[in-house]
Amino acid sequence: MSPRREPGAGRPGMYATPRFVVVVLAASVVAMLLPGPVWLDLLAVNLAALVSLAIDVGIAPRPGSLQATWDVPEVVALDRPAKGTLRLHNPTGRRLRVATHEAAAPSTGLYPARQSTVLDAHGWGVLEEDIIPSRRGRLTLGPLTVRTEGPLGLGGRQRSLPLVARLKCYPALPGRKQAELRLQRARTLQSGYRLSPIRGGGGEFDSLREYHPDDEFRRINWRATARSTKTISNTYREERNQQVLLLVDASRTMAGTVAGVPRFEHTLDAGIALAELAGRIGDHVGMAAFGADDPVPPQRPAGVADRADGPGRDGGSLPGPADADEPPPRRRGVGGRSRHRDRGDPRPHDE
Template sequence: MPVPSWRLAAAAAVIAGLVLLAPAPGLALVVANGALLIAAVVDWGLAPSARRLQVTRSVPGIVALDSEAEVVWKVRNPIGRRLRVRLADELVPSLGADSRRARLDLPPLDTASARTRLRPQRRGRFDPTTITLRVQGPLGLTARQGNVVVPGVVRVYPPFRSRKEAELRLARSRVLQVGLRAAQGRGGGTEFDSLREYSVDDEFRRIDWAATARARKPIVRTYRAERNQTVLVLLDSGRTMAGRVEGVPRLDHAMDAVMMMTAVATRLGDRAGLVAFSDRVRGVVVPSSGRAQLSTVTESMYRLEPELVESDYRGAFVETLGRFRRRALLVVLTELAEQAVAETLMPALPLVVRDHLVVIAAVRDPVVARWASAVPVEAGAAYRKAAAVQATDQRRYTVARLRGLGAVVIDAPPGRLAPELADAYLKVKSTGRL
């Protein structure tokens, strides 16, 4: 497709001004414009087609939501003279590119490159396929424009914001946690491991009195934490998970907790799996203890978006129990909206609490807590405080009811959901409850 340049417009304007000085302006205008048109056509004909240029796009296959990545375009000149090329890539706004356009000056029979930075704004898969090239003619009057198909795939994964917290709990092959002591994988399992000297963090019930009498100092028994146990995370992706807490969807907060649980559990020798559901089961990752399981789980959920439907907890529990009959730690990541929980989750809990250890985890909005504790200075603030206090009381009541049904409940602020959930799992391991 021919594209006129500013030089062509400038030349036409100059001609229009000069012909006014000619003895026969009309004839001069026709001749001058005809010559300019011929020059433009020749210029366009001398510009190579976009399809003759070799174009590549180097893009990272996987980018985390909170990170940056670089895109590199390379264009090769197939002819023996210098070319000036403009490039426009089909990068969607959600990828947050600094620019999707570039100008390149191509030496004869050589390659030039340009770069841009990506700062993705949302998760998902993006498939840029088309790059538009505008190749300028040697006179600069016109350009030849065309599209080149350059397939590409960019997968934007949820960010693992709690990675450092996970590493702290796994550093030097030791489980580190507040309020618990389980060194080198030793804990409250059922398999005897060894005897050692008593320390201030040990429970009195661990003291071996016979060994203490022989050694004449306190000696405790240590037990090897059981391995190859099953941790199943049920990730709610229904209506209530579409809400945002501190600008981040509840579903994304939950995904961070999923990655934390998968990383910690698999590194401790347990099998971690995932069931994503809304009004139906949307995806299943079979429990595994391999190091690649974290990548598998992340791959399975990075395209997951909340659906504006009511979550079917009973259906998710029934399908989970049908697939996995072995006793497991079931972690339900959801939202503790009182009405939804009372009508759907609570009636379904008896299906699983009898044979499995159930943990229900949700992220708590700190804004509501601030509203509830604020001192109102005008009518609007008073109404907001009353609503916040009511919501807070309802949430506490919901948590109490769930605990009364036999579930462990974690209601944590942003940034603490994943660490507190991991600590709950480690406590289960250290006390041998699973």
């Protein structure tokens, strides 16, 4: 994934290294042991240290001159490690010691966030990092803070580069995998793969047959019975191509955790498993969340699962549970503003 460069950058600054502190303390101890006024010796030591620090910072190269690129995956899985790479290029003709700090939310699971390396003249440096996200949704890495150290090692310059990478974290959805395994196991127990209509308690007419004592009385076809010498009953089969719409609550109460997992993730996992089962029998499954502006219309289960995992082909996705510091979400259900809809179009129409 190519990172984005946000407009603007942080103001440049300077910093002092631990070596500078050690040098100042050691020089101060020596100055206190010398004969003469102590305050005058300490003043001379401090002035010399500040001048050395200013010279070292002035010689240090500007962090903005470095070229930094991120190589991170566009999509990562929840609680699964992923690798990221930070590449730095030294355009100067001298060897540099560079330290980096990547700003990221704790839920991103970025480790290590602070790294350091030595770049040869006109050379490249590669820093590897692990990304183990603990929350589903869109993740952001950056901006990147870079420090360049002076030749004396007393101080250097630092600046935040406008380098930002955006990731998408998809949930694991164990319920969907379990549903697929159970369906495959049920298929292996079948004696053959010949397609046959499923007769049952549905409402779609299938055929006529002779009446059996265990048939329901209301299933008797009196017209066919009048034309025959035997009692005839109707047989029905289960309806197919039904439109199933799953409603998901994305309010603040769904942000609570059960066994370390948010309630919203449990609900989404159960909904995707149900969509998988309903889709395998020929139904079209859709999904809508309270507070979502992008409901998923009824379709085959693969499309529903992709949209629920994260952004689909058209960029839409179901939202995560609302945070506590966010305003209450708009409760937008199936009907929206108007309950009138065309046949076959599950999306609401504005009045």
